[in-house]
Amino acid sequence: MPETPTRPDQQHFFAQLDETPVGVVDSVDESAAPASVWKDAWHQLRRRPMFWIASVLIALIVIVAVFPQWFTSVDPRACDLANSSLPPSAGHPFGFNFQGCDIYARTIYGARPSVTVGVLTTLVVVLIGALVGAIAGFYGKWFDSLLSRVTDIFFAIPFVLAAIVIMSVLYDQRGILTVVIVLGVFGWPQIARITRGSVLSVKNSDFVTAAKALGASRASTLMRHIMPNSAAPIIVYATVALGTFIVAEATLSFLGIGLPQSVVSWGGDISDAQRRLRANPVELFYPAAALALTVLSFIMMGDVVRDALDPKARKR
Amino acid sequence: MAWYVGRRFLQLIPVFLGATLLIYAMVFLLPGDPILALGGDRGISDALAERLRERYNLDEPFLVQYLLYLKGIFSLDFGITFSGEEVIDVMKRVFPVTFQLAVMALLFEGIFGIGFGLIAGLRKGKLFDSTALVLSLIVIAVPTFVIGFVLQFVVGVKLGWLPPTVGSNVNFKTLLMPAIVLGAVSFAYVLRLTRTSVAENLSADYVRTATAKGVSRSRVINVHVLRNSLIPVVTFLGADLGSLMAGAIITEGIFNINGVGGTLYRAIIQGQAPTVVSLTTVLVIVYILSNLLVDLLYAVLDPRIRYA
């Protein structure tokens, strides 16, 4: 290197020690409170108003679904044609529909089948999907190839179309359980794919290899390390899926092939109401608004939970 | 590239066989006599029942029935409808309508979804972004049939801006509202996908490098941010063509469109199992092909795939 004379502004300079005290190399901050992944996510969630709105809505909807009688003393099936399309009156805040049923009572009682279908289907789908996806991703080989092909087949049939076809065949067996099974059968591949991808990405982490090198068994590595670390995308998807299953049920009921007439449901009521939309739009509005609000609260929850669990967001 | 396409194509064969077998099994293997159930409450004539039984080889073992049905598909023989019409003739009549509707819906969601998504992504956290996010959630949450009825009622009946139903009068103006309804949910998804993608690419290292080259901001956004963000979006749009055609079942029912969905809707209501199977099979084929299209598009858009 050529020896050049020091130029202006480039003389040897060093800061006074008191200006920049040199800390201990890599010291541990002992003052901060420990934060697990879940605690961290909770801190994120707590600050989001959308989380609180969604939580309150979901809580309310679930209470309405479980205890509809707390909210109305009117029997939603007690219809009197004499009340046909009457406007709101005392004790009947939303008025009556064409059949003379109380719209408010029907809207309240419609929550139960929707929420039941949503929750049960999500449970079925998560159980099957997570199990299949985890095994395929973790054990790989022929099981993985087989599963991937089966998933492709289920994917080749659009979800709603498949549900419509199969429900139309099972017309005489209509009911909540049938809807749950049909939606479950066609809903699990998506979650299996998500779980598989998630497991695959965690599987090769160094901490999994470290567990292997410790002598931990394959099954315990899967349950103790891989699944907890793969859970976030499954939780997010399941929350959003719960909403879409409710829409799917409503769509089927709307087409008259979901829940039978004997069950009070939003989809069925919307279907009835649309025929008289021009005469009495209110009849459509209430069940539709209740349905949309329910779905919206679950989708919103999924959205904020995704942000909170996003590993990219976690890195400060 | 050729190998990539070839492999993709070969992978479609088991998927096609599996999916059609699944549909066939769903309709013909489930409890109850599909032919007797056909007529619903009204019942059907013995002569037609006999004809259908023969047509679908219902006396043969199930797998033979399926194979004979497959053979029929390959010779474009999709069977006959309730009224005795050849299904292939029905398809020739209804598919162009649905295709036009689906393409219009696709254009709507593509143009507006990408446009709004880009703006939202560039202004992440600002007012436009949060508004777009909340609105997109609402669009996703409100079921298609509710959006359909409300638009039909407000725009079609009350305001009279657009015809509320289509019927035999199929043109751009009549299909506009159904297309918007059909594409509404996907529009919300495209918007969100574009937004996330744009926001992510905006902080990508190569975008910073491009800026450091001295390239202007508008060019950086067009050439680098948008171009790269489009990869997942276009993939979504391609796959969506298939779902839109299947999803038309509700929209066409609402707006009284004589397309695939409308025909399928009526066939389901009337319990015409053979027609349902045939139309569904074609929809599945469209869906599979649109997924193949996506794979090809993906290869075109992303050179890393092209040379894999």
Added chain:
Amino acid sequence: MSHPTHEPIVDATGAVHAPHGSAPLLQVRDLQVEFMTNTGPVQAVRGANLTVYPGQSVAIVGESGSGKSTTAHAVIDLLPGTGKVTGGSIVFDGQDITHASAKQMVDVRGKQIGLVPQDPMSNLNPVWKIGFQVKEALRANGIATGKEADKRVAELLAEAGLPDAERRANQYPHEFSGGMRQRALIAIGLAARPKLLIADEPTSALDVTVQRVILDHLEGLTQQLGTAVLFITHDLGLAAERAEHLVVMYRGQVVESGPSRKILADPQHPYTQRLVSAAPSLASRRIQSAKERGVESTELLAATGGEGARRSDEVVKVENLTKVFQIRGGRPGQTTEFKAVDDVSFSIKRGTTMALVGESGSGKSTVANVVLNLLDPTEGKVYFDGTDLSTLDSKELFAFRRRVQPIFQNPYGSLDPMYSIYRTIEEPLRVHKVGDRKSRENRVRELLDMVALPASTMRRFPAELSGGQRQRIAIARALALEPEVIVCDEAVSALDVLVQAQILTLLNDLQAELGLSYLFITHDLAVVRQIADEVCVMKTGQVVEAATTDEVFDNPRQPYTRELLAAIPGARLEVFGEGIEDLPA
């Protein structure tokens, strides 16, 4: 803040002139940069001063988080996210660009100041051809368009040392190796012939030999063009070798700056002193903790292995190891065989460290995984304490796992983010059913103490700890079962210099205390000198040279080893040798 230099003279037109000689090209004065975070504003740069003269090379040295990259990015107004310049001034070529408009900055970028970014993998847009991306730089700065530009692109790529440039320009980034991409990025950075080139860790992601070739080329090129270079680097050796003026940053402040040699020879600030003494590329000998304590290694052996006589002296012995992987091709039925490890033999003596050195793709990590019995060898045998690993049944394998433990490279991936530190360290004890809850908790305390972390750490989670702290946790976990051999796969490569030195010292102390044997996998020969007793140099699956560390450093026999040695940044500096007396005081 007092600054022991002449103040620049500002004339009536606002232009800044230095008192003597040529005017500075870049003058950064009291620069303040702030980032907005959830918890409020955080100062990333606090009053940084920096001067670069035309044609001069200056380096900013610092650890991660020191503000070195932030300072450089502030100069070209490319601060990420919420970053903002909140004070001070940046004067470039006599023009104050501190608060220049977005439009003005577009003119400055590329044309006046070029940038060679850090990671060649993520800095080229994967969907555009290399040629297109170079041409963009020409077009944006009005250098050339159309046919002429295509010709110029090929010239630039060739100039950056890319062979067959015309054909290469038509390829996509994924068809390039890391080194080739870095050359393309250099071509882009220099395309518009800027007066200043900011090189942000331009080669830290590359293999050492490639790194050296590219830096040599960059140096020659910028000297020929008369371009001033501002290096950003964490490597003091590299900085001193490549730049005539050094700026040392620590916690957002410039703690020391001056002529490179002077700083190396006579560091004033305690931080710089620490940095100089810890820089692996400048260290010349093994950390000798055991001997410093006055414990002879033979005594140690006797103390830990009471039955040492019966035990084999070679704790691990690898014989003719070969590992072949099947790689599936893009076409059906097309599989190729890839020989990752080719006939490798070596042994590790009890209580010593064996280093496997090689660049990426040399097969060193595959060897580590075979020794850990995580991979089965295609051919050859691995003996542990005299027992052939391939003969172990599942029960014996479980027992073997206790005796050999790994430490991995990436401190962010090697700990389960869902596990508290307590659970992480306790896991091996639980898996092997060692002791009860109470005794396990005591053991965790003991292990944390061994790696010099407070006991309160055990309630924490990996995300809260720094890279070095996580690596110490990984060491504690590995030590939990009192293993005899620890396989360190690039265990310190991802750490800052001072932390790296700290971990190396810790490993060395533990070895002396516990009689551990290490298999140390690394790409960094400089680290080898600090920790290893014996070295195997690997290249494309084969061992090219095996000898004691001193022999390899003093008397390398193979040209490849010599190449590796020469590539250590700072290897050509003789600051601590005789050269030091020659410097004027």
